[in-house]
Amino acid sequence: MNETENIIIVDKLTKKFGDFTAVDHISFEVHRGEIFGFLGANGAGKTTAMKILCGLSLPTSGGGTVNGYDLCREQEKIKRHIGYMSQKFSLYADLKVWENIRLFGGIYGLSGKRIRQKSDEMLHYLNMTDLRDELVGDLPLGWKQKLAFSIALIHQPAIVFLDEPTGGVDPETRRLFWDLICETAEGGTTIFVTTHYMDEAEYCDRVSIMVDGVIADLDSPAALKQHYQATDMDTVFRKLAYQAKRE
Amino acid sequence: MGAIEVENVSKRYGNCQALEQVSLDIQAGEIYGLIGPDGAGKTTLFRILVTLLLPDNGSARVEGLDVVKDFMAIRRHIGYMPGRFSLYQDLTVAENLDFFATMFGTTITENYENIREIYSQIEPFRDRRAGKLSGGMKQKLALCCALVHRPSVLFLDEPTTGVDAVSRKDFWNMLYRIRESGVTILVSTPYMDEASLCDRISLIQKGHLIETGTPAAIVAQYPHRLFGVSGKPAYPLLKFLRRCPDLLRCFSFGSEHHVAVEPGTISPEQLQARIQAEGFSDVVVREIEPNIEDCFMELAKEERQES
Numbered sequence: 428m429n430e431t432e433n434i435i436i437v438d439k440l441t442k443k444f445g446d447f448t449a450v451d452h453i454s455f456e457v458h459r460g461e462i463f464g465f466l467g468a469n470g471a472g473k474t475t476a477m478k479i480l481c482g483l484s485l486p487t488s489g490g491g492t493v494n495g496y497d498l499c500r501e502q503e504k505i506k507r508h509i510g511y512m513s514q515k516f517s518l519y520a521d522l523k524v525w526e527n528i529r530l531f532g533g534i535y536g537l538s539g540k541r542i543r544q545k546s547d548e549m550l551h552y553l554n555m556t557d558l559r560d561e562l563v564g565d566l567p568l569g570w571k572q573k574l575a576f577s578i579a580l581i582h583q584p585a586i587v588f589l590d591e592p593t594g595g596v597d598p599e600t601r602r603l604f605w606d607l608i609c610e611t612a613e614g615g616t617t618i619f620v621t622t623h624y625m626d627e628a629e630y631c632d633r634v635s636i637m638v639d640g641v642i643a644d645l646d647s648p649a650a651l652k653q654h655y656q657a658t659d660m661d662t663v664f665r666k667l668a669y670q671a672k673r674e
Numbered sequence: 675m676g677a678i679e680v681e682n683v684s685k686r687y688g689n690c691q692a693l694e695q696v697s698l699d700i701q702a703g704e705i706y707g708l709i710g711p712d713g714a715g716k717t718t719l720f721r722i723l724v725t726l727l728l729p730d731n732g733s734a735r736v737e738g739l740d741v742v743k744d745f746m747a748i749r750r751h752i753g754y755m756p757g758r759f760s761l762y763q764d765l766t767v768a769e770n771l772d773f774f775a776t777m778f779g780t781t782i783t784e785n786y787e788n789i790r791e792i793y794s795q796i797e798p799f800r801d802r803r804a805g806k807l808s809g810g811m812k813q814k815l816a817l818c819c820a821l822v823h824r825p826s827v828l829f830l831d832e833p834t835t836g837v838d839a840v841s842r843k844d845f846w847n848m849l850y851r852i853r854e855s856g857v858t859i860l861v862s863t864p865y866m867d868e869a870s871l872c873d874r875i876s877l878i879q880k881g882h883l884i885e886t887g888t889p890a891a892i893v894a895q896y897p898h899r900l901f902g903v904s905g906k907p908a909y910p911l912l913k914f915l916r917r918c919p920d921l922l923r924c925f926s927f928g929s930e931h932h933v934a935v936e937p938g939t940i941s942p943e944q945l946q947a948r949i950q951a952e953g954f955s956d957v958v959v960r961e962i963e964p965n966i967e968d969c970f971m972e973l974a975k976e977e978r979q980e981s
Binding site: 597606628 | 710711712716808809835836837838839840841842862865866880908909912926927928929964967971974975
């Protein structure tokens with residue numbers, strides 16, 4: 428497969444902090460249009476790897492491409508062509524709904540006219556038209572997350588990175604959020620997602636599991652369950668993560 | 675007398691009713707879970723019980739002591755692990771533990787037995803600054819600091835949030851060993867799968883307790899029949915099921931969709947035939963037991979309809 432079919436290609440990617448090798452020669456591909464689950468225990472190196480893929484950190488050695496842009500030399504292009512959302516930071520609580528859309532639309536270089544058009548579309552799709560003048564801080568968490576996700580897609584990126592997008596929300600909202608993810612994937616956007624909820628790993632087309640800086644396994648949930656003779660992904664995850672040596 | 679008794683406690687912040695008429699009765703020596711999403715009121719209830727916040731109305735007692743009148747006495751009896759990492763990042767592991775012991779007029783040596791099992795796992799790093807510890811080790815240190823003065827009631831506010839599945843399992847095993855020494859534990863969590871690990875639980879949503887009981891009793895009260903439905907492709911199948919007017923509710927649960935139906939309306943075999951007729955492959959429909967998440971969603975829906 429080449430860059431037309433693989434939106435992410437990573438080859439022997441390594442990141443060291445002093446003597447500590449956070450990410451240790453990982454190689455993998457993400458196919459265009461798939462939902463790719465990026466799992467790992469705390470401290471396995473997920474966040475470090477994800478920062479490199481988002482153009483926020485340079486690898487110590489190895490490299491790769493995201494949407495055809497080089498991880499080492501084209502970080503600014505990567506940032507402009509990906510979407511990113513995390514539960515920890517997404518929107519400005521003390522700006523109104525429309526102001527947040529305006530701000531992020533502007534950051535991604537959309538014209539004023541295009542931003543107005545996208546705002547209307549987005550708020551209509553999310554059933555939030557009446558909430559455009561509300562402060563984001565006053566919205567329930569579930570609405571904030573849906574809005575943050577839609578804003579991460581405002582510049583129509585080919586791939587969106589979701590870093591634990593569903594932490595702390597109630598079970599129904601968590602599922603409605605995944606409906607939104609599946610709907611977006613059906614539209615052709617590639618989804619790269621991390622989560623601590625192992626049932627959510629089942630919604631992914633393929634899943635990689637990092638242990639101690641390396642990718643311990645990568646396959647479809649069905650194939651992983653079969654290989655580890657497990658009935659669910661929780662068991663697969665625990666079988667792999669218990670091999671971890673480092674604290 | 676219960677270890678923790680809460681009667682009609684309410685708390686409001688400006689326009690936000692954080693807790694409304696909450697009542698609880700927690701027995702000595704049980705692990706009691708407060709289960710609900712962010713913003714449900716879990717932390718507010720914890721702060722009232724550990725005497726850091728005054729309720730607007732109602733009353734609460736911990737070990738028979740009133741949270742308002744006897745607040746100083748309560749503080750000697752309880753251990754509290756707040757949601758955010760609350761130790762001194764610039765002090766070492768040993769210094770943090772020493773500090774908390776001193777605050778309660780005791781020493782590490784005096785109560786070493788009480789924390790030995792957990793502390794022995796982080797003791798090799800006793801000279802490392804708390805800020806430089808991994809997530810799992812921080813959690814163990816915070817638990818040691820909450821236990822060093824031999825409290826009889828332990829308050830753990832979301833101790834496993836953001837912690838991976840393996841570390842969460844380890845943490846629960848530590849809680850079981852603490853319970854064996856007779857300590858009462860009130861623990862909050864947004865992870866519904868941890869509900870079944872508690873002796874009793876309350877489900878909390880928007881400041882209300884929507885259900886209280888043993889996990890098994892709550893599951894037994896689920897009012898519908900529940901089918902586990904799998905088939906390919908999964909997401910179009912979910913959308914198809916939602917369009918069927920005779921199915922009550924349908925949500926994804928990992929590799930299966932859970933479909934609630936009114937008893938007597940449709941059998942698993944009939945539903946399987948209907949799905950196959952639509953062209954889905956690998957279709958399996960089976961009757962299943964609900965879990966706590968199914969119950970939470972059902973109860974939260976009833977609560978919304980009533981209000």
